[in-house]
Amino acid sequence: MLLSLSFAFAMQPAAAQSILRDAETEALFHEMSKPLIEAAGLSPDNVQVVLIHDGSINAFVAGGQVVYVHSGLIAAAESANEVQGVIAHELGHITGGHVLRFNEGVKMATGIMILSMVLGAAALAAGSGDAGMGIIAAGQQAAMGKFLAFTRTQESSADQAGASFLTKAGISGKGSLSFFKKLQNQEFRYAIPQEDSYARTHPLTGERIQALEQVYHSDPAWEKPSDPALEARFQRVKAKLAGFVDDPKRTLALYPETNKTVPARYARAYAWHKTAFPEKALAEVDSLLKTQPNDPYFLELRGQVLLESGRPEEALESLRQAVRYAPNEPLISSLLGHALIATEKPDNFIEAKSVLKAAIGRDNSNPFAWYQLGIVYDREGDHGRAALATAERYNLENQPRLALANAEQALQSIPTGSSDWIRAQDIAMVSRTAVETEKRKGSDGVR
Structure with missing residues (x-):
């Protein structure tokens, strides 16, 4: 510690x-x-x-x-x-x-x-x-x-x-x-x-x-x-985490197919997804949903597997349901926004923009949500706000040079004095200071 x-x-x-x-x-x-x-x-x-x-x-x-x-x-x-x-x-x-x-x-x-x-x-x-x-x-x-x-x-x-x-x-x-x-x-x-x-x-x-x-x-x-109930939820999250971070072989050894508990099926779903067996992953998730059809996190995972398997259109229903049952979870909303954009259908971009703005309104510290929102703005031709969303993303990822470049681009396009313009100015100021600090440290190292 x-x-x-x-x-x-x-x-x-x-x-x-x-x-x-x-x-x-x-x-x-x-x-x-x-x-x-x-x-x-x-x-x-x-x-x-x-x-x-x-x-x-x-x-x-x-x-x-x-x-x-x-x-x-x-x-x-x-x-x-x-x-x-x-x-x-x-x-x-x-x-x-x-x-x-x-x-x-x-x-x-x-x-x-x-x-x-x-x-x-x-x-x-x-x-x-x-x-x-x-x-x-x-x-x-x-x-x-x-x-x-x-x-x-x-x-x-x-x-x-x-x-x-x-x-x-x-x-x-x-x-x-x-x-x-x-x-x-x-x-x-x-x-x-x-x-x-x-x-x-x-x-x-x-x-x-x-x-x-x-x-x-x-x-x-x-x-x-x-x-x-708290302990049961912990076992779910522990298994879920194991499925995500561990080698799939280890996960499948810890949670063999003979183990039909909720945590075991949850862990295996991640392991199968990581090893590019989407049908096996979906089978595990669907077995979970049979017992708890309104569980937003099972629905979220089902949507994720479909989306990351190149089937964004099929992912939408599960993700919309997940958002419906967990309306205050911005991370799930961000995933829905991603799926809507991935369909490449212009009609879905309006919903994506609404979903992503709501997600960022609840949690503005998610670089992925800002990245997706930037895509929507760019497709709309609003290049100033696309640059601002990109600046927000790089600011969160601690990349001040990229944040500065995009913030300065946003300042040239967004109406002066607007709230978005002021935000771009704030990011530019913070990023410029960080870049100058990096330069000073670099020159100190040379001397």
């Missing part, structure tokens, strides 16, 4: 990693985290839980009110309750302001190191070479020890805060302890020393478990069972 896909899954670049976006997963994260966020005194509207495509068992916060969860953590978790324990811990980092206070630890360590270098240099100047080098080395060791102690304190603080949020929310801490024991087993497996936490950023996992057991065992919610 640092401070520690739509369509139906889709990847969105995020620095060196990729964000996985999926309507069903995000809805589940929201429901799982909402009582914890409220218990932490934060607003559920302002806190996000974001899924990162990374196979390691990890979660972190990196500033703001965003909790990042690795896909590997979801794969390792056995229950929604375990993930809630992780989210509670990360909320402890947020409420503790640990990212903001990180520089305090760096500053303390740096102060010790500078002092040791000054004293060491003085000893060297006086002719005591060995003593001088010893002072510098000892100072470096002390500085690192001070910094690691600082991060361990933050981790312990986040553990206790997370436990208090679980208690206040009336959620059992069994999942939290269970997940810590998984981490401890990983440490045993890779022979990570367990005797001394001095050289670690985190306290020993065994120490953390012992401290939390005292809290959780006395909590009235300790024996409270997790919501069965």
